[in-house]
Every structure is written in structure tokens, then in C-alpha cells.
Amino acid sequence: MSSDAKSPPPKSSQTVITRETTATANSADAEVDLDVDSTTKLTPLNDEDSTSVLMELDNGTPSMLVISLTFLASISGFMFGYDTGYISSALVAIGDDFGTELTYGQEQFITAATSLGALITAICAGPFTDIVGRKPVLMFSNILFVVGSVIQCASQTVWTMIAGRFVMGFGVGIGSLIAPLYISEMAPPRFRGRMVVVNCLCITGGQLVAYAIGAGLDKVHNGWRIIVGLSMIPPIIQFVSFFFLPDTPRFLISKNKVERASAIIQRVHPTASPELIEMKVKELQSLNNSIPGDTVIAKLINGIKEIHVVPSNFRALVLACGLQGIQQFTGFNSLMYFSGTVFKAVGFNNSTAVSLIVAGTNFIMTICAFFIIDRVGRRRMLLLSLPCMMGFLVLNAIAFHFINIKFEGNDAIVRGNTDVWGPVIIVGMIGYVGSYSIGIGNVPWQQSEMFPQSVRGLGASYATATNWSGSLIIASTFLTMLKNITPTGTFSLFAALTFVSFIFVVLFYPELSNLQLEEVQKVLTGGFNIKASVSMAKKRKHVSHLKKHDVEHEHIDQV
Numbered sequence: 329m330s331s332d333a334k335s336p337p338p339k340s341s342q343t344v345i346t347r348e349t350t351a352t353a354n355s356a357d358a359e360v361d362l363d364v365d366s367t368t369k370l371t372p373l374n375d376e377d378s379t380s381v382l383m384e385l386d387n388g389t390p391s392m393l394v395i396s397l398t399f400l401a402s403i404s405g406f407m408f409g410y411d412t413g414y415i416s417s418a419l420v421a422i423g424d425d426f427g428t429e430l431t432y433g434q435e436q437f438i439t440a441a442t443s444l445g446a447l448i449t450a451i452c453a454g455p456f457t458d459i460v461g462r463k464p465v466l467m468f469s470n471i472l473f474v475v476g477s478v479i480q481c482a483s484q485t486v487w488t489m490i491a492g493r494f495v496m497g498f499g500v501g502i503g504s505l506i507a508p509l510y511i512s513e514m515a516p517p518r519f520r521g522r523m524v525v526v527n528c529l530c531i532t533g534g535q536l537v538a539y540a541i542g543a544g545l546d547k548v549h550n551g552w553r554i555i556v557g558l559s560m561i562p563p564i565i566q567f568v569s570f571f572f573l574p575d576t577p578r579f580l581i582s583k584n585k586v587e588r589a590s591a592i593i594q595r596v597h598p599t600a601s602p603e604l605i606e607m608k609v610k611e612l613q614s615l616n617n618s619i620p621g622d623t624v625i626a627k628l629i630n631g632i633k634e635i636h637v638v639p640s641n642f643r644a645l646v647l648a649c650g651l652q653g654i655q656q657f658t659g660f661n662s663l664m665y666f667s668g669t670v671f672k673a674v675g676f677n678n679s680t681a682v683s684l685i686v687a688g689t690n691f692i693m694t695i696c697a698f699f700i701i702d703r704v705g706r707r708r709m710l711l712l713s714l715p716c717m718m719g720f721l722v723l724n725a726i727a728f729h730f731i732n733i734k735f736e737g738n739d740a741i742v743r744g745n746t747d748v749w750g751p752v753i754i755v756g757m758i759g760y761v762g763s764y765s766i767g768i769g770n771v772p773w774q775q776s777e778m779f780p781q782s783v784r785g786l787g788a789s790y791a792t793a794t795n796w797s798g799s800l801i802i803a804s805t806f807l808t809m810l811k812n813i814t815p816t817g818t819f820s821l822f823a824a825l826t827f828v829s830f831i832f833v834v835l836f837y838p839e840l841s842n843l844q845l846e847e848v849q850k851v852l853t854g855g856f857n858i859k860a861s862v863s864m865a866k867k868r869k870h871v872s873h874l875k876k877h878d879v880e881h882e883h884i885d886q887v
């Protein structure tokens with residue numbers, strides 16, 4: 329139903345705007361001309377009217393249910409952040425609690441264990457969540473978080489600590505996959521970008537809280553055990569609250585629980601008419617049937633095939649995994665995990681407090697990303713983020729050169745002037761972190777929007793696994809790189825990888841903001857369609873701006 333058909337006859341001031349809106353929308357389609365290849369199964373609903381009716385439904389504002397479930401699901405993001413964040417201060421605080429001072433190798437093991445655990449469950453949880461549902465898998469991750477914390481709190485040796493971090497990693501991997509998926513399946517598309525960023529805000533917020541508590545308990549004996557112990561509280565809250573939350577309509581439809589699914593869609597869109605709800609249910613049913621196979625396993629196998637052989641799916645896969653790889657291989661988490669160690673080596677007295685700046689900048693810039701992601705657009709954010717990161721990485725490489733620091737055995741020997749170059753490093757780090765979190769720190773987590781519903785869980789699983797592989801490699805090699813190729817070499821390497829990433833984004837990453845999911849599929853059909861996507865997104869933005877105006881005029885006229 330178009331706005332023309334729905335609204336009462338327009339008054340004169342509205343007519344111009346409404347006509348302009350329709351004309352612009354049509355010309356956008358004509359100019360962009362992204363014809364969907366008739367052989368690809370992209371649009372299960374071909375009836376134009378029903379599609380626009382569903383667009384009306386999808387464009388509603390988020391209900392209280394959606395807002396609360398976004399925050400409750402984002403507790404997983406908080407856990408992701410807290411558990412990866414506290415390690416920076418814990419490594420400094422553990423000291424000789426396990427008998428002797430930790431070697432750099434042991435520090436890497438303790439850190440990387442979580443990434444390894446997360447990688448394993450990120451791979452398995454995607455298919456599993458399609459079989460048993462998003463909700464039970466997410467609740468299971470809460471149990472793993474608590475078990476992992478208990479093992480670490482009680483640990484007296486490096487290996488028990490590593491085991492605890494590994495189990496906790498299982499929980500982190502599941503949460504990092506399911507939370508954004510669950511949110512994006514529940515959120516209205518116009519708010520999807522921002523709602524997924526809420527989860528990112530909780531990740532960076534969790535890291536900030538972990539750093540702050542770490543700095544506060546820096547000098548407290550066994551303070552790190554308190555930090556780890558506190559991490560049991562959020563999963564318990566999430567576990568209890570999820571008893572009262574529903575699974576997603578998409579999963580329920582796949583299990584043929586149609587009535588339950590409609591009831592949830594109604595709660596998500598409280599103002600929608602029963603007809604609209606019914607159409608939404610039909611859309612989900614038709615999408616569910618678009619993958620052949622009678623059983624979940626047969627559908628899964630066919631899904632694995634489709635994600636590789638359907639060109640638009642494969643492009644989505646390259647982009648989603650590419651962006652997650654870029655996020656990790658440009659080195660950000662080396663700071664997240666080891667900034668305490670690096671700042672201690674550079675000679676800062678309270679290194680944990682200094683590294684609080686890293687987490688603080690990351691959090692503040694994620695708030696900025698929240699406000700601009702649906703307005704400025706994902707592509708533009710990346711095109712700003714990556715070159716700035718590269719500039720600050722080069723600055724750090726230069727500063728480390730003049731500080732002339734050498735990591736030997738378990739020591740760091742500084743020969744240069746830290747009075748001058750120490751502050752430059754802090755500026756370089758803040759600039760690097762800020763430019764990371766305004767773009768590449770957030771955009772990759774929008775991964776779900778690139779896949780059609782039929783392979784979304786699977787695609788998200790691949791992309792999340794790429795994220796954790798990158799995190800694992802960085803966590804297990806950063807300190808070794810500092811030793812073997814010097815800090816200057818390490819940051820120069822990250823700068824070079826950032827440059828390659830920038831080229832990747834310029835050539836392959838289309839603008840997907842403001843597009844309906846079907847349009848995203850059109851963009852990815854027959855090429856990466858960068859130019860067309862940019863003009864299509866611009867026009868969509870213009871159209872929704874005019875529509876907003878239209879509604880405002882309608883209100884004024886009614887008054």
C-alpha cells in the first residue's frame with residue numbers, strides 16, 4: 329500500500345511533496361536499474377503491493393518489546409567486551425600469583441584461549457541455532473560464562489587459568505554470533521543499523537567497565553580474581569530474563585509454530601493490522617520454503633551449497649568475512665588486549681589507568697557511530713575510518729622508532745626519550761582507536777543484512793568465525809611480533825594491511841544503508857554495483873526524508 333493509497337486525499341501543500349516522492353522513487357529505480365537475474369531466488373514475494381505493505385510494516389518504530397529485548401540480548405555484547413577487556417589489566421595484576429612472573433608467551437596463551445574458544449563456538453552455533461532456536465543457545469552461553477569464571481577465579485596455575493578462559497570463550501563466541509542475529513531478526517529495518525550498534529556499544533562499554541574496575545583494583549591483592557568473579561553477574565541476569573523473552577518469529581515459522589510467530593510479530597508491531605501480520609507470516613513462510621529440503625539437516629546442507637554457488641550469496645560472504653577480517657587484522661585488539669603491557673613497557677606508572685583512555689575513546693566513538701550509521705552510510709564511514717587509522721598507525725610506528733624500545737626475554741628496554749615520544753604514542757593511540765571505532769569497529773557487525781534470510785544464520789556464522797580467527801591470530805602473535813620485528817615494524821605492518829583494506833572497500837563494498845533487504849540482494853546480484861548502490865542509497869534516503877516531511881505536513885494540516 330503506497331502512502332497515496334493509504335492517506336486521505338492530499339491537500340495542496342502535500343500534493344507537491346507526495347508526487348515528488350513517488351517520482352523520485354521511480355526515477356531511483358529506473359536510473360539504478362539493478363535487474364534481478366531471473367535465475368536467482370531473491371524475491372519470494374513478487375506481488376508489488378504486498379511488498380510495499382510489508383515495507384510499511386517494517387518501517388514502524390521499535391516497540392517496547394523490541395527495545396527491551398535489544399538491551400537484554402546486548403548483555404552478550406557486554407560479556408564479550410568485559411571478558412576480552414579485563415585481560416589487559418589482569419595480565420599486569422596477576423604478577424607472580426601463579427608462582428613466577430608470567431612470560432610473554434604465557435600472556436599470549438591466556439589471552440588467545442578465549443579467542444580460540446570463541447572461534448570454535450562461532451562455527452558450530454550458527455547451524456545449531458537453526459535447529460534448536462536462538463533463545464536456548466543464548467541461554468546455554470550464560471552457563472558457559474559462569475563455569476569459565478569459576479574456573480579462573482579458583483585457578484592456582486597458568487594452565488587452569490587458560491582452561492577457564494577457554495570455556496569462557498565458548499560463551500563469548502555464541503553470544504557474539506547470536507545477539508546481533510537475534511536483534512536484527514526482531515528490529516524494524518529502519519532501526520536495524522542502530523539496534524545492532526547497541527550491541528557494539530555494550531561490547532565497548534563492557535571493555536570500558538572492565539578497564540575501569542581493573543584500574544581501580546590495580547593495587548589490591550588478588551584484585552584480578554574479583555574482576556573475573558564480577559563477570560558472573562550479567563550472564564545470570566540474561567539467563568533469568570530470557571525465560572520471559574520469545575524466540576524470533578523466523579525460527580518459530582521454521583518449526584511451523586505459526587500462531588506463536590504471529591503473536592510475537594503483533595507484539596513487535598503493536599499498531600499493525602491483522603492483515604499486515606498475516607502477510608508478514610506468509611512472507612516468512614515463503615522465505616523459509618525457499619531453501620529446499622524436508623528436514624532441518626537437509627535445509628542446512630542445501631544452505632551450505634547455496635551460500636557458495638549463488639553469486640549474490642557468495643559476494644555477501646566475501647564482504648561479510650572480508651570486513652570482519654579487516655576489523656581484526658588491522659590490529660585494534662592488540663591494544664585492547666595488551667595496551668597495559670605496552671604502556672608499562674613505555675614507562676607509564678599506572679599503565680592500566682593509561683590504557684583506560686583506549687577503552688574510553690573506543691566507547692565514545694561507538695556512541696557517535698550509533699548516531700550516524702543509518703544517516704552517513706556504512707561505506708562512507710569506512711572510507712573515512714581506514715585512511716585515518718593508517719595515518720595514526722604510521723605516527724605510532726615513528727614514535728616507537730624514536731622511543732627505541734626493545735622487547736627482550738621478559739623485559740622491555742627503552743633507550744629513547746619517553747618524555748617527548750610517550751605523549752605522541754598516546755595521541756597516536758587515541759587517534760587510531762577513534763578512527764577505528766567510528767567505522768570498521770562497528771560496520772562489520774551489520775553482517776546479517778547482507779544475506780538473504782535463507783542463509784543468514786550460516787553467513788553470520790562464517791563472518792563471526794572470521795572475526796575470532798583474526799582475534800586469535802593477533803592475540804597469539806602481537807607480543808612475539810613486538811619482539812621479532814620491533815614495535816615500529818608491527819605498527820607499520822598494521823598500516824600496510826589497513827591500506828590494502830581501504831582498497832578492498834573502495835573496490836568491493838557497496839552502500840547498503842537505507843536499503844530494504846530485498847534491495848541489498850539486488851545490489852549484490854550481477855556484480856558489487858558500487859556506483860549504483862551509492863546512488864540508490866542516496867535516493868532512498870531522500871525519499872524517506874520527503875516521506876517524513878509528508879507525514880509532518882499531514883499532522884500540521886490536521887491540527
Ligand SMILES: O[C@H]1[C@H](O)[C@@H](O)[C@H](O)[C@@H](O)[C@H]1O
Nearest residue numbers: 528531532661664690769770
Ligand atoms: O566491534 C568490536 C569492538 O570494536 C571491540 O572493541 C573489539 O574488541 C572487538 O574485537 C570488535 O569486534
